[in-house]
Amino acid sequence: MTDNGSLAAATWAQVELARHPDRPYALDYIHALFSNFFELHGDRLYGDDHAIIGGPAAFDHRTVMVIAQQKGRTTAERAMRNFGMANPEGYRKALRLIRQAERFQFPIFAFVDTSGAFPGAGAEERGIAWAIAENLVALAQARVPIVTLVIGEGGSGGALGIGVGDRLLMMEHSIYSVAMPEACASILWRDIARKVEAAEALKLTAADLKRMGLADEIVPEPAGGAQTDYGVAADAAGAALRRHLGELEGLDVDQLLEQRYQRYRRIGAS
Amino acid sequence: MFRPKTRYVALPSPRAGVGEEVDRLTCPKCDTSLEPARLTAALGVCYRCGYHFRLRAPERIAMLVEPGSFNEEDQAITAKDVLGFKDSQPYTRRIEQSRATTGANEAVSWGEATLAGHRIVIVCLDFAFMGGSMGAATGEKITNGIERALQGRVPLLIISASGGARMQEGMLSLMQLAKTAAALGRLGAAGIPYISLLTDPTMGGVTASFASLADVIVAEPGAMIGFAGARVIQQATYETLPEGFQTAEFLWQHGMIDLVVPRPELPAVIRQLLDLYTRDGFHSDFELKGQARAAAQAAAHIRP
Numbered sequence: 140m141t142d143n144g145s146l147a148a149a150t151w152a153q154v155e156l157a158r159h160p161d162r163p164y165a166l167d168y169i170h171a172l173f174s175n176f177f178e179l180h181g182d183r184l185y186g187d188d189h190a191i192i193g194g195p196a197a198f199d200h201r202t203v204m205v206i207a208q209q210k211g212r213t214t215a216e217r218a219m220r221n222f223g224m225a226n227p228e229g230y231r232k233a234l235r236l237i238r239q240a241e242r243f244q245f246p247i248f249a250f251v252d253t254s255g256a257f258p259g260a261g262a263e264e265r266g267i268a269w270a271i272a273e274n275l276v277a278l279a280q281a282r283v284p285i286v287t288l289v290i291g292e293g294g295s296g297g298a299l300g301i302g303v304g305d306r307l308l309m310m311e312h313s314i315y316s317v318a319m320p321e322a323c324a325s326i327l328w329r330d331i332a333r334k335v336e337a338a339e340a341l342k343l344t345a346a347d348l349k350r351m352g353l354a355d356e357i358v359p360e361p362a363g364g365a366q367t368d369y370g371v372a373a374d375a376a377g378a379a380l381r382r383h384l385g386e387l388e389g390l391d392v393d394q395l396l397e398q399r400y401q402r403y404r405r406i407g408a409s
Numbered sequence: 410m411f412r413p414k415t416r417y418v419a420l421p422s423p424r425a426g427v428g429e430e431v432d433r434l435t436c437p438k439c440d441t442s443l444e445p446a447r448l449t450a451a452l453g454v455c456y457r458c459g460y461h462f463r464l465r466a467p468e469r470i471a472m473l474v475e476p477g478s479f480n481e482e483d484q485a486i487t488a489k490d491v492l493g494f495k496d497s498q499p500y501t502r503r504i505e506q507s508r509a510t511t512g513a514n515e516a517v518s519w520g521e522a523t524l525a526g527h528r529i530v531i532v533c534l535d536f537a538f539m540g541g542s543m544g545a546a547t548g549e550k551i552t553n554g555i556e557r558a559l560q561g562r563v564p565l566l567i568i569s570a571s572g573g574a575r576m577q578e579g580m581l582s583l584m585q586l587a588k589t590a591a592a593l594g595r596l597g598a599a600g601i602p603y604i605s606l607l608t609d610p611t612m613g614g615v616t617a618s619f620a621s622l623a624d625v626i627v628a629e630p631g632a633m634i635g636f637a638g639a640r641v642i643q644q645a646t647y648e649t650l651p652e653g654f655q656t657a658e659f660l661w662q663h664g665m666i667d668l669v670v671p672r673p674e675l676p677a678v679i680r681q682l683l684d685l686y687t688r689d690g691f692h693s694d695f696e697l698k699g700q701a702r703a704a705a706q707a708a709a710h711i712r713p
Contacts, residue, residue, distance in 0.1 A: 183665060
């Protein structure tokens with residue numbers, strides 16, 4: 140095997156770890172980290188999307204707003220959660236929660252874990268792109284601190300639709316990509332079999348994103364991956380969320396928003 | 410479409426005697442003959458099939474707030490027949506009849522109360538008074554309640570049970586939709602939490618105004634909730650309506666409400682919400698927190 144080949148194989152191992160079926164999902168982190176989570180439902184427009192969940196929760200004696208992408212564990216739950224791929228209703232529910240967080244001055248914690256927004260005809264008819272786009276603006280302007288944690292897969296615009304914020308943290312074995320390797324191989328080479336090559340080319344591991352200055356911190360996972368010990372993974376995640384939120388809460392809100400603007404403004408600036 | 414006959418149950422309350430007393434009851438859903446005492450102990454939920462009987466406003470308030478903590482306001486405000494309206498009988502006579510049967514001057518009661526240590530403003534509609542319809546006086550009392558919550562910076566709980574706008578007051582009634590919505594706009598802008606509880610039935614202009622404008626909307630199981638009634642829709646469009654159309658569960662599936670909560674779990678769920686929205690998510694009573702969580706989980710059984 141060439142160096143490139145073994146590098147690609149190592150990257151692919153990361154992709155598979157990020158998608159490990161036993162990996163802790165958003166609700167596993169939520170139940171470990173928050174004592175009083177109250178799930179809110181519905182976008183008030185069309186439906187309730189179980190691929191995106193959220194609601195107020197207690198964290199260190201304050202209320203935070205949790206917004207998360209949730210995959211299913213069993214076959215029935217996977218179907219119910221649409222394999223973690225949200226429809227427009229999920230993003231519109233998230234928007235409702237973003238507005239509510241602002242109204243009550245709850246900091247936002249976002250847990251990202253999706254291979255992408257749902258690629259379906261109904262999603263297109265109901266404006267999936269419009270729903271995601273509106274969230275990007277809402278999150279950029281929300282007058283509360285926002286900490287984003289990628290726990291598994293960060294897939295494209297579907298991840299970013301709840302993923303804009305003041306901090307981007309990534310679990311050690313999570314990935315975040317402009318498109319999933321399969322989709323990228325299909326788009327560029329019309330050959331899904333070249334997904335391993337695509338995965339390496341995309342630079343999508345937590346370490347890659349940290350190196351590029353896009354991720355602020357890599358949250359360590361227990362040896363072998365978060366699926367080996369949920370408690371250790373959740374403790375590390377909680378400690379990172381607590382520390383970053385603490386830093387952000389020290390800032391004046393206008394300063395916070397300016398920093399958030401500059402955070403994205405400088406990406407790719409010459 | 411089958412609709413149960415309106416039946417109310419009297420619950421133990423500091424204002425006993427206000428509710429309708431009944432000797433024997435038959436559940437409109439499962440046809441079981443029910444013992445009133447047992448039904449009362451079950452908070453008006455059929456102990457066979459879970460059917461939720463309608464409650465009068467005083468019983469509803471007593472069920473939720475700390476005993477003796479409710480200070481009712483605006484009891485003297487009452488409907489006026491501005492239009493000289495007459496259908497099968499004059500509006501003035503309808504008002505008198507409703508007053509006589511309910512012992513109240515309007516279809517809504519409001520005041521401050523405490524719930525698990527939280528000061529709140531509670532506004533409760535009463536379907537027994539002219540179908541809970543919203544006239545000018547009704548809208549005025551509701552708006553007064555909203556404004557009190559705003560002035561006192563205390564959370565607002567509105568319990569709806571209404572056929573909608575009151576036809577007998579014409580446009581004065583319609584404008585109460587705008588009035589209550591405008592007041593809630595101010596409440597929302599001030600960051601005061603508002604919880605809306607929808608009970609059977611919540612229809613028309615009430616759904617199209619204050620009832621749906623809350624931060625968190627919960628509903629009782631089986632409650633009929635909507636804008637246009639099923640009969641109106643069928644007559645206008647000849648559409649066959651789906652099973653369970655306009656029930657609380659139907660609305661939950663369509664993203665309109667946050668949760669369907671069985672009546673016995675309402676106090677714990679509302680308390681949990683008040684904790685999260687006012688006390689920075691934390692309180693020291695872990696026992697009740699466990700109960701509240703159990704209630705929320707039990708209520709999640711309708712999840713597909």
